Amino acid sequence: MYENELNALKKAGRFRQRKIWDHNLIDFASNDYLGLANNKKQLKKALKLVNEYDTHAPKASMLVNGYHEIHERFETTLAKLNGFEEGMIVGSGFLANMALIEALVRKKDRLFIDEDYHASGMMATGLLGDRVVTFKHNDPHDLEEKLKIHTTGRKIIAVEGIYSMSGNLCDRAIFELADSHDALLIVDEAHSSGVLGQNLLGIFEYYDIEPKDNHIKMGTLGKAYGSYGAYILANSEIISFLENRGKPIIYSTAPSVIDTALALVNIEHVAQKSEKYYAKIQARQAIVKKIIGINFQSLILALPVLDNAMALGLQKELIQSGYLVGAIRKPTVKEPILRIIPRIGSSKKSLESMILQVY
Numbered sequence: 040m041y042e043n044e045l046n047a048l049k050k051a052g053r054f055r056q057r058k059i060w061d062h063n064l065i066d067f068a069s070n071d072y073l074g075l076a077n078n079k080k081q082l083k084k085a086l087k088l089v090n091e092y093d094t095h096a097p098k099a100s101m102l103v104n105g106y107h108e109i110h111e112r113f114e115t116t117l118a119k120l121n122g123f124e125e126g127m128i129v130g131s132g133f134l135a136n137m138a139l140i141e142a143l144v145r146k147k148d149r150l151f152i153d154e155d156y157h158a159s160g161m162m163a164t165g166l167l168g169d170r171v172v173t174f175k176h177n178d179p180h181d182l183e184e185k186l187k188i189h190t191t192g193r194k195i196i197a198v199e200g201i202y203s204m205s206g207n208l209c210d211r212a213i214f215e216l217a218d219s220h221d222a223l224l225i226v227d228e229a230h231s232s233g234v235l236g237q238n239l240l241g242i243f244e245y246y247d248i249e250p251k252d253n254h255i256k257m258g259t260l261g262k263a264y265g266s267y268g269a270y271i272l273a274n275s276e277i278i279s280f281l282e283n284r285g286k287p288i289i290y291s292t293a294p295s296v297i298d299t300a301l302a303l304v305n306i307e308h309v310a311q312k313s314e315k316y317y318a319k320i321q322a323r324q325a326i327v328k329k330i331i332g333i334n335f336q337s338l339i340l341a342l343p344v345l346d347n348a349m350a351l352g353l354q355k356e357l358i359q360s361g362y363l364v365g366a367i368r369k370p371t372v373k374e375p376i377l378r379i380i381p382r383i384g385s386s387k388k389s390l391e392s393m394i395l396q397v398y
Contacts, residue, residue, distance in 0.1 A: 052347030053368055064363040065389045067379050072234050072338045073316055074384025075265025075305050085301035097293035101128075102282065105293030113303045114270070120310060121240055122250045123272035127281060130294045132229050132259035133159040135269040138285035139225055139257060140197065141166050143277075147192030151182060155202050157227060177202070179212035186220045194222035200231030200242035200258075204372050206339030208235075211246050217253060225255045233263020234320065234338050238313045245336075264309070266302035268294045316383065323381035323390060330394045340379040341367075342397065350375040353397070362393045 048054040075081060088109065089095050097105035114126035129135040140163035144150045148170060152160060155176040164171045172189065175181040177198075186194060196217050198209045209226065217224035228241040236244030241258070243250060250256070256272040271281065281288055309316060320338060328334050344350045347368040354366035354377065365378035377397070381390050 051369075052351060053370070060363055061358075063361070064358060065361055065385050065393070066363050067382065067385055067390070067393060068363045068365045069380060069382065070230070070262040071265060071384055072263040072320075072380065072382050073265065073309065074382060075263070075308075077384065078265065078305075081265070081304055081308060082301065084304040085297065088300045088304060089297055092296075095296055097296055099293065100289065100291060101293040102289055107293065107296045107299070109296050109300050109303065110293065113299050113306075116303060117270055117306060118272055120306070121243070121256060121272055123254075123256065124274045125272070125278045127271045127273075127278050127288070128294050128299055129257075129269040129271060129288060130291050131267070132157070132227070132257070132261075132269040134287040134291060135257045135259075135271055136160040136227065137163045138281060138287040139255065139271065140164065141286060142281055142284040143193075143195055143223065143225075144170050145193065146170075148195060149189045149192060150195045150197060151185060151222070152197040153177065153199065153202075155205070156197055156199060157203065157229070160197055160227070177207055177210050177213075179210050179216055182213060183216055183220075186216065186222065194220055195225065196222050197225040198227070200226055200228040201234065201337045201339065203230050203339065204367060204376065204378065205341050206335055206337040208245070208336055209242055211248075214246065214248055218251070221253070223253050223255060225257065228256055228258035229262055229269075230337065230339065232258045233309060235336065237317055239263070239309055239316055239320075260298065260302040264302050264305045266305060267298040268302060319383045322387060323383070326387055326390055327381060327394065330391065331398055338381055340381060342377040342379065344375050344377060347375050350377060353377055357393065357396065360393075360396055362389070362396075364393075 099105040110128045113128055118126035136159035140160055144167050149172055150167060150170055151172045151174055153176055154173050172185050174185055198213055200209055232241040233239050235241050238244055252274045258270060260266040260268040324335060327340060350366040350368055354364055357364055367378045368375050
């Protein structure tokens, strides 16, 4: 039924499929920034925590009977660590973005969203019609001009702490614009929590910004925190509004209790060991700077390539040498890239060898 479409994707070098990679490959592709995804000690802690309770599965939506004590413990811990009034556990980052954007942008409001915002947010904008204003990537000047035009209703700005395909950090001036224009600011910290700041709390800590009532932080648990799920941090009024208006929150089964427990013990672990992890991140950034002269603050190294075929070819060459990196192709990105993650779970020596081969 879809043979022609699939053939067209193959011809364009855009065909994708699930694959279990050779576990002997040295992983520089995954978003497991701190190497927690294979930490069995932390997994045992999580399972021990779950076993303290009679119920280990959510059973229903959070507003019916699916809200578990571990969910509450996770939310309280994360909100306190990040300096927010309240937190909410969500099934995935995709659902969190869908909930925030669909619920918060009411009839007379405007959403100002970075053109490179995650696909989940962009999909949610399809529900909003003419209430969406896209601004140039990480460009506070373009954003300010567009903020000036719209004078009615709420203004809601959506940005990422670290942009997933480029590794760019959100411009600090956008935080200042949100304050000066009395706008809500949604910051997707999926790729910055657990990576930025001396305590690895993300872009707010990196810029030394104390969370305010107009700030909303969301992020995922399947990257630096080595689990699955997502969270939203905000003031109590916004959290309450999402409980009442966020369709993905209201109508989804509550998040996995086991995954939430794993995220909780991992977040506590990172908080306790942040100095050690921070030093390891800096060491890997220093290796990249020494070899190729790129000074970057994230753990995403995006190397441009000519076309989709070249991205796949370079990925294949590195696989043959024992390394796995991401080959990110159009239309996910405007121009194809090799996406390299200098993650802590892979050694510094392997990182050096892999980068020297690329260059």
